Amino acid sequence: MTRPAPLESARVAWRHSLRFRLALVYTLLATVVIGLVGVGILTLLLRGMDGQFQARLDDRAEAVAERFRDPEGTGSLGQKPPPISGYTAIVDEEGRVVAASAFLQLKLGEPFPYADQRRFPILGTPMRAATRPAGDFGTVWVALPEDDLVNARESATRALLLALLLTPGLMLVVGWWVGRRALADLSEAADLADRIDPARSVATLPLPEREDEVHRLLAALNRLLVRIEAVQAREKQLLGQIVHELGAPLTVLRASLTRATERTDDPEVARAALVADELTFTTQDLMQLARGQLEMKVAWHFIPAATLRGRLDRLVPGTTFAGDWGGMLLCDPDRLTQALRNLLANARRAAGPEGEVTLTLSETPGHVTFTVQDSGPGLPPELGERIFEPFVSGSGSSGLGLSVSRQIAALHGGTLTAGNAPGGGAEFVLTLPGPELGDEEDEAEIADHPEDTPIGAGAPAS
Incomplete structure (x- = not known):
């Protein structure tokens, strides 16, 4: 019987390897999980930062408005407005600039250009604004630059994308190594099973120490090999008995036909003698098969x-x-x-x-x-x-x-x-x-x- 080539000389291609498929699935799942978790954490982080920024902006707007509503802390009217700084402006009911900080570069009495805007750039800097009523002075408009918040958002996004790019390669290597360790016993058993010659013997496979799925699979294969060996033994025994029962009468028949051929020239007798020879050699082949090559x-x-x-x-x-x-x-x-x-x-x-x-x-x-x-x-x-x-x-x-x-x-x-x-x-x-x-x-x-x-x-x- 022709024996298959051992696995050492004909390894499974990497794309057909169970180890590679497990590593690939592990990588895809890890990438998806990391992506979802990263997006969730990034969203919560950015929302928290945005909320903190908005709270700081509202507090500043409320503080500035309070100073205009009660500049001396006495509630009196007709007082001069306190000085303003940063990105702050006072807008009257008609939407004109009453007062503005120097950063805004606005002229008094002109229409306020950011009246209906909450996010806008000023001199290339992203800004966010809030308004509060300022009593008789009109409306307080306060803005804060968002560049730090935008930079933090961009940095977090780049970090997440970098993690999603590096994770597949790293997880694939880790998954390949883990799969190699986990399937080492199975690979060794496959090499040993490939060297089994059923015509000679059916040896059982060594079991790993860990009682996991691989141990269960190899134990099932061992039980199957034991059953195969028992069936082969019974088949050889039965075949040997059949050949033995046929051998004796065929030997007598062959000898009788040989003597008859020597006494007569009948072609039918000669043909029957050749058929007896054919059957004799067939029984010899069957006996050889029953004994097995090792015998x-x-x-x-x-x-x-x-x-x-x-x-x-x-x-x-x-x-x-x-x-x-x-x-x-x-x-x-x-x-x-x-x-x-x-x-x-x-x-x-x-x-x-x-x-x-x-x-x-x-x-x-x-x-x-x-x-x-x-x-x-x-x-x-x-x-x-x-x-x-x-x-x-x-x-x-x-x-x-x-x-x-x-x-x-x-x-x-x-x-x-x-x-x-x-x-x-x-x-x-x-x-x-x-x-x-x-x-x-x-x-x-x-x-x-x-x-x-x-x-x-x-x-x-x-």
């Missing part, structure tokens, strides 16, 4: 390539053999025969009775390569590497042969790849490491007895 063993032998060719020619008649078959092979003969037989049977099935199936053997100092080509329609491009998964087939077979063949190639330290040949048809390439013998004495002994000398039973594939 596969190889018994190494040094054999002539011609011996392997003869076995394959009997198992898959009509195969064309090309290349140099006069050398020696270091392999498990039974396993390698099974792997190549599966490839040739699939090729024959795809090419049809009249098609061509070719097995080419080539050898280099470091590798031995078997190439199986057929004249069929080729492999479906949508399958890709899935062609080697169990029960996935592009030729109408059980879908087990290619999976078992790749496992056998891996146990020999080799590889099995699939593709389409340039001239059409499917092409499977099984590559094994070349034989590396020890000293010259071992080479001489093996050369004298090539077929009977085992290199080692159950040795590792590498």
Whole structure:
């Protein structure tokens, strides 16, 4: 089974990362909250400052008016008005200037230009005015400059805008860091889960110390993995029992048909013998699937390539053999025969009775390569590497042969790849490491007895 690439070599893109999405949502919410709170506080602050300014203006206007209403504090009439200062003016009932401070630069007797205005500029300075009755003198008009209030309002507004501009970047960095810390256990568990090979074992994931949502998720995944492992164990046990029950009668049937083929030339009997061989190899594939890849063993032998060719020619008649078959092979003969037989049977099935199936053997100092080509329609491009998964087939077979063949190639330290040949048809390439013998004495002994000398039973594939 093809294992997915680990997350260390194929990290999730930042724009698809849960950590980034959480940081982005955190940033947007923080910006909105800070904006609303800032606008509210700024509004209250400016209203308070405006109220204080208006109260100071009213107090000043009331104080000035009181001085004109009772200049000597005795309530007598006909007294001269007290001196005025600042932005102050006395306006009669007809709206003319009776008296004015020097800052206003107004002439006595002329119409008062700010009679109906509460906010206006004087010489570029923003002003706010208030009026109070001044008894027999008319109306007191008092103004105060608003430049300090305007500057405070502008400064507060700039501070709020600056906060709204800096907050998203700062919150995004903080949110990314917090999300990284909070999801560290989940990311580590994802890396470990990505390395789990169901064909070998279903290991549980380590749980974080904090019993939070991540702990609950990983605990649920562990329970699921335990159930999957139990189901796989039951399936393998059932499959092994079925194969065992089929193996005995198939062995007897195959032996009977083989003897019958030797006694008669009936083509129907020969065809039945080939079907028995097909069923026997299918049960072997099923047994291999039931045992699992870890339980596969190889018994190494040094054999002539011609011996392997003869076995394959009997198992898959009509195969064309090309290349140099006069050398020696270091392999498990039974396993390698099974792997190549599966490839040739699939090729024959795809090419049809009249098609061509070719097995080419080539050898280099470091590798031995078997190439199986057929004249069929080729492999479906949508399958890709899935062609080697169990029960996935592009030729109408059980879908087990290619999976078992790749496992056998891996146990020999080799590889099995699939593709389409340039001239059409499917092409499977099984590559094994070349034989590396020890000293010259071992080479001489093996050369004298090539077929009977085992290199080692159950040795590792590498």
